[in-house]
Amino acid sequence: MSLIFTPAVIIEQIINGLTIGAIYALIALGYTLVYGILLMINFAHGEIFMFGAFAGYFILAWLFQAGFTLNHLILSIVMAFVGGMLVSSALGILVERLAYRPLRKAPRLSPLICAIGVSIFLQNIMMLFVKAKILMYPDVFPEETVDIGPISISYFQILIIAGSILMMAGLYVFVKKSKTGKAMRAVAEDKETAALMGVNVDRIIATTFAAGSALAAVAGVMVGMYYSQISHMMGFVPGIKAFTAAVLGGIGNMPGAMLGGYILGVAEALGVLVLPAQYKDVIAFSFLVLILIFRPRGIMGEVVAERA
Amino acid sequence: MMKKIWAERLNHGWQSILTMPGWLQFVLITGFVAVLPPFIGNYWTHVLAYVGIYVMLGIGLNVVVGFAGLLDLGYVAFYAIGAYSYAFLASPKFGIHVPFWMMIPACAALAALGGALLGIPVLRMRGDYLAIVTLGFGEIIRILINNLDALTNGPQGLLRIDPPAIGSFQFTTPTHFYYLILAGCLLSVFITSRLNNSRIGRAWIAMREDQDAAAVMGIDILKYKLMAFAIGASFAGVGGIIFAAKMGSIFPDDFSVMVSINVICLIIIGGIGSIPGVILGAIVLIGIPEVLRAVAIYRMLAFGLLLVLMMIFRPMGIFPSARRKLELKKED
Amino acid sequence: MDILLEIRRLTKKFGGLQALTKVDLLLEEKMIAGLIGPNGAGKTTLFNAITGVYAPDEGSILFLGKQIIGKKRHEITAIGIARTFQNIRLFPNMSTAENVLVGHHCQMHAGVWGAVSRNRKTLQEEAMAQRKVMELLSFVGLEGQEDQLAKNLPYGDQRRLEIARALAAEPKLLLLDEPTAGMNPQETLSLTRFVSRIRDELGLSILLIEHDMRVVMGISDRVTVLDHGVRISEGPPEAIQRDPRVIEAYLGRPSERVRKRSRPPHKNL
Numbered sequence: 001m002s003l004i005f006t007p008a009v010i011i012e013q014i015i016n017g018l019t020i021g022a023i024y025a026l027i028a029l030g031y032t033l034v035y036g037i038l039l040m041i042n043f044a045h046g047e048i049f050m051f052g053a054f055a056g057y058f059i060l061a062w063l064f065q066a067g068f069t070l071n072h073l074i075l076s077i078v079m080a081f082v083g084g085m086l087v088s089s090a091l092g093i094l095v096e097r098l099a100y101r102p103l104r105k106a107p108r109l110s111p112l113i114c115a116i117g118v119s120i121f122l123q124n125i126m127m128l129f130v131k132a133k134i135l136m137y138p139d140v141f142p143e144e145t146v147d148i149g150p151i152s153i154s155y156f157q158i159l160i161i162a163g164s165i166l167m168m169a170g171l172y173v174f175v176k177k178s179k180t181g182k183a184m185r186a187v188a189e190d191k192e193t194a195a196l197m198g199v200n201v202d203r204i205i206a207t208t209f210a211a212g213s214a215l216a217a218v219a220g221v222m223v224g225m226y227y228s229q230i231s232h233m234m235g236f237v238p239g240i241k242a243f244t245a246a247v248l249g250g251i252g253n254m255p256g257a258m259l260g261g262y263i264l265g266v267a268e269a270l271g272v273l274v275l276p277a278q279y280k281d282v283i284a285f286s287f288l289v290l291i292l293i294f295r296p297r298g299i300m301g302e303v304v305a306e307r308a
Numbered sequence: 309m310m311k312k313i314w315a316e317r318l319n320h321g322w323q324s325i326l327t328m329p330g331w332l333q334f335v336l337i338t339g340f341v342a343v344l345p346p347f348i349g350n351y352w353t354h355v356l357a358y359v360g361i362y363v364m365l366g367i368g369l370n371v372v373v374g375f376a377g378l379l380d381l382g383y384v385a386f387y388a389i390g391a392y393s394y395a396f397l398a399s400p401k402f403g404i405h406v407p408f409w410m411m412i413p414a415c416a417a418l419a420a421l422g423g424a425l426l427g428i429p430v431l432r433m434r435g436d437y438l439a440i441v442t443l444g445f446g447e448i449i450r451i452l453i454n455n456l457d458a459l460t461n462g463p464q465g466l467l468r469i470d471p472p473a474i475g476s477f478q479f480t481t482p483t484h485f486y487y488l489i490l491a492g493c494l495l496s497v498f499i500t501s502r503l504n505n506s507r508i509g510r511a512w513i514a515m516r517e518d519q520d521a522a523a524v525m526g527i528d529i530l531k532y533k534l535m536a537f538a539i540g541a542s543f544a545g546v547g548g549i550i551f552a553a554k555m556g557s558i559f560p561d562d563f564s565v566m567v568s569i570n571v572i573c574l575i576i577i578g579g580i581g582s583i584p585g586v587i588l589g590a591i592v593l594i595g596i597p598e599v600l601r602a603v604a605i606y607r608m609l610a611f612g613l614l615l616v617l618m619m620i621f622r623p624m625g626i627f628p629s630a631r632r633k634l635e636l637k638k639e640d
Numbered sequence: 641m642d643i644l645l646e647i648r649r650l651t652k653k654f655g656g657l658q659a660l661t662k663v664d665l666l667l668e669e670k671m672i673a674g675l676i677g678p679n680g681a682g683k684t685t686l687f688n689a690i691t692g693v694y695a696p697d698e699g700s701i702l703f704l705g706k707q708i709i710g711k712k713r714h715e716i717t718a719i720g721i722a723r724t725f726q727n728i729r730l731f732p733n734m735s736t737a738e739n740v741l742v743g744h745h746c747q748m749h750a751g752v753w754g755a756v757s758r759n760r761k762t763l764q765e766e767a768m769a770q771r772k773v774m775e776l777l778s779f780v781g782l783e784g785q786e787d788q789l790a791k792n793l794p795y796g797d798q799r800r801l802e803i804a805r806a807l808a809a810e811p812k813l814l815l816l817d818e819p820t821a822g823m824n825p826q827e828t829l830s831l832t833r834f835v836s837r838i839r840d841e842l843g844l845s846i847l848l849i850e851h852d853m854r855v856v857m858g859i860s861d862r863v864t865v866l867d868h869g870v871r872i873s874e875g876p877p878e879a880i881q882r883d884p885r886v887i888e889a890y891l892g893r894p895s896e897r898v899r900k901r902s903r904p905p906h907k908n909l
Contacts, residue, residue: 041436102620109379110619112436113576116381117615120569124609240447243440278455285444285451292441293429499756506755506762507748510734514742517731524691526717526746526809535752634733634789 005273008150013269019157019226021265022164026219027242028249028257029168030212036188036252037208038104043115044095045216046239047122048088052217053224053234054126055087056080057135060224064138073140077225084217091122092213093206101202119235126232134231137224160222167218168258171211175254184208188252237281244288250301259299341490345483354482357554359595360489361547365571366578366586367496368543373572374581374629375504375512376536378431379439382446384567386541388453389422390415390548391558392460398470398553401461408472411549419545420538427537431530446568454560465559469552485554492550496543497583503539512536513631570594573611577618579625588627642669643705644813644845645690650699652685652869659685660869662699667813672839672846674860674877676853678889681866683849684726687815690847691723692716703813718746722811724802726818726849732791736782736801739790740773743808772808780804780834796827800834807842814838817849832858857881865889 027049034042060080063069069076099118103111145154175181186194187204195201223238224230245264249256264284271283291298345353365387372380393415397406406414430441453460460466472479472488479485503509511532514522523529552558574593579585597607618625624633645667652660660682667673675683688694690701692713701708708716722743731739748769754762777783780800785793790801799819806814816835820828832855839846850856856863857877865873865880867889873880880886 041440099616099620106619106623109377109435109439110623112379112439113572114616114619116569116572117612117619119612120608121612121616124606124612128605128609240440240444244444247437276455279451282448282451285448288444289430289441289448292433292437296433296437502756502758503752507745507750507766508752508755510738510742511745513734513738514731514745517733518729520693521725521729521731522742523713524693524717524723525743525805526714527742528712528714539752631733 006150009273010270011151012153013273014266015151015153015157017266017269018262019160019265020268021245021262022161023219023223023261024238024242024245024265025168025258025261026164026215026222027238028246028261029171029254030216031243031246032249032252032254032257033184033208033212035246036254037184037205038100038111040100040108040111041115041243042100042209042212043112043239044118044122045212046235046237046242047119047126048092048095048213048235049216049220049223049238049242050126050230050232050235051091051122051220052084052088052213053220053230054130054135055217056084056221056224057137057230059083060138060140061135064140069138069140076140080225081218081221084221085214088213088217088220089210092209096206096209101205119239123232123235130232132232134229137228137230139228141225156226160226163222164218167215168254171215172254174211180204180207240288241281241284244284244291246298247296248287248291248298250298253298253300256298256300338490338494342487345486350482353486355595355598357482357486357489358598359590360486360493361551361554362571362574362590362594363493363587364489364496364547364550365544365567366574366590367493367500367583368540368547369571370540370575370581370583370586371500371503371543372536372540373575375509375516376533377435377516378533378537379435379572380442380537380540381439381565381568381572382426382442382444382449383540383544383571384563384565385426385446385449386419386422386544387548387551387567388449388563389419389541390545391552391563392453392466392548393418393545394549394552395466395469395558396459399466400468401466405470408470408549408553409474412546415545415549416542417545419548420542422545423538423541424534426541427534431533431537443565443568446565450560450563450565453563460560463560465557466552467557469556469558471556472553479553485550489550489554492546501583508532508535516635569611573615576625577611577614579627579629581631582625582627582629585625585627585629589625643667644669644671644703645847646700646702647686647690648700648702650686650689650696650701652682652689652694652696658869660689660696660866663866663869663871665864665871665874667845667847669812669845670839670843671861672835672848672859674856674863675847675849675866676851676856676863676880677866677872680868682869683866684817685869686866687723687817687847687849690716690815691721714746717809717811720810720812721815722806722809722813723815724799724806724817724819726821728798728802730790730798730802730805732789734790735786736777736788736790736793737770737773737786739801740776740804740808741769743805744769744772745809747808747810776804776807779807795822799823799831803834803838807838812844814844814846815849816846818851819848820850820852820855828852828855831855835859853881 027045030045030048031042034040034045060076063076063079095118099114100111103114142155145152146158175184183194183199183204184207186197186199187201191201241264242261245260246257247260248264249258249260264287267287268280268283272280275283344356365383369380369383372378394411396402397404398408398411426445430438433441454462456462479488511522511527514525514527515529515532519529570593574589575586577593578587578589593611597604643666645665647663647665649662649664650660651662663686675686677683685694689696692708692711692715696709703719703721708719731742734742748765750762750765777786780803782797782800782804785797790798793801803816803819819835820831823831835846835848836859838844848856848860860877862875863877863880864871865886872885872889873883
């Protein structure tokens, strides 16, 4: 490794890490929300992220072709985000209704296997739809950076980090303060009792899926704008990494998922300074294996009395 | 009138096939399979041999998933261990040429060791965590294979792997490997069926039914899960060495997560815990797409859809074992 | 007679709930000991501590003089302690014979090689195990039912099967958790006699959780009474029945009891 570890390099990598970490955090929240309420790992969540990215692409590409983005860039971007969120939310609700709801009382491995099936199915639907091509987001975004001394931060990174914090804060407030949010927490604690108290459990679960999926879509559009390239396979690895982040923070714990995302992102970014780049993914996978072996409850999770 | 007589005869014939004792069915089917190659030509023989490898993998993973109830999504890692171990020691890469037959038990043992090492930390985990961790492990192995160029040649793969040999006779044609794999399948069926009907098999079943009660009844849960994991891994190891010998060259892409998912699918769709189910699964899910290339792009789509539908409507698979059907049938 | 089980100052807390506090219990060979107390007194928790399901916070459990706290569940079974469960936990989709055979697991040794090779040693072991299973099924009165699925057995037979399964481990100490729950008077009487037989014919010690006082007082050599995790009384059945602390635990303080014409306090509590 021939990189010189100047403080500037390290700080820049940390910022890179926070950027990608913000993405992981957004996706991780979706995992944690669904896990908190249904005790299942939504294996297909990575594909919901992917669909959000594609939805954003199609909207933005269409607007770009129509010349709309020239004068109304911010509006276009907002439309891409909103469109992505709508598509992913709808997809999340649909998947829950058709594939997961019938299995609510099944032994725990059944919903997991079913989710794997959904994941494979969605990946391949998109593959067939775009004929396995890699698509590129239109190049309409400002490339400017803010320079603080030797450190260079792009507007984009600021947008991603700030935007994600905003969205996550919004979700947090929603879950803690709103009536629906209270109902969500009730259902997560004890489904039967919540139902007896008059909560429409099915609707709350659908809302949870919608919320988690919307955040994943935001992450997807951000990734599309930041890295330009999107493919039908783009959900697989980020999905596992976001899951790692959720577990790292404590599965079922919202602040934990956010924390886990940022930590993982920064760890990866700093890790690339010392390891060959191809091993980047190994960092995340190793984290996953190590946490689940040595501290399955994560940083902020509660101890679940669980025997293997 | 004549039609009616023939219809009756056909029906009668069909009934007597179905009511034949299991062992006789088995002998007939094996005999049928054994005489196929001359009639079906090289291409189909090659396809069926490839299906046969997946049958062995399915039977092995069945021990882990079906008997011990553990969802291992990183099964391909042990397949890779078997294949690469043989490739290291039986190719120009290091100039060593250990005979194939000696490497078979070695690869089985190495894979079993890998299974045991992975299992020790991992088997205390809950089912869904176990699945993800094993998935992560499988991916780690693939990334390592792809990047440790000095050892594995990375994406260039390892080439000119020695074929099996008995004296001066070398296994080169698809037919040779067909019979080798057929023998492997028969041995796999033999071993797992003996295991299933033994003290160990009973322990596995009890663990599946009620793990805590089984522990209090004197069964060392961790030991038996580890055993299942390691035994299952060893089957993959043998599958790997046969694959390497048959193909003559191996590349990291041969060991992607898709292999693990394929094997999981064929067990779940074919029928958990049942050998006819695994065979059916392998033929349908591996054989047909191999042959119908036009269909192949829809294969994974169909897998995904089938997994979902199976879990909702028929979680025991198409051809489940009698016991699994009992366990998974919805209470009336 | 030798001391089989010696529990000293056993304490177990679950979060805020004090399930057991400094409980002492002594069990000798070939002894039937009753363990009674109102619901939630900690009786099943005590069983769980003995069998290694829970790790106690304080105290010691000596079996045949050796400390068993910290041992794993299957190790404790192999040492000689077997149990049944309050809410029957048979292996539902296994047959009657298979359930008992699983109980015998710790007394058998065949491993992978034995399973695959079916050598003479393994076959002999299996044959002996089969005989043992048949003997036990006969002993509990379930002969002829070997191939019935456990989940299809009538309730009374399921309880007997659970006992047969526990006996298959060849224990020196048998823990029975409410074996007569849900039984009618005839079945109860039959099971009570059966429990005595187990001690008399097989030479085991039995620790028995029961709510049916006729059963407990009828066959126990000694009775221990728990209330809210504390041992409030211990002694022979006659003494326990007259112990005011026991009566109070079950029926409340004298002033709280409804005045009724006097009758013995030990009917079905």
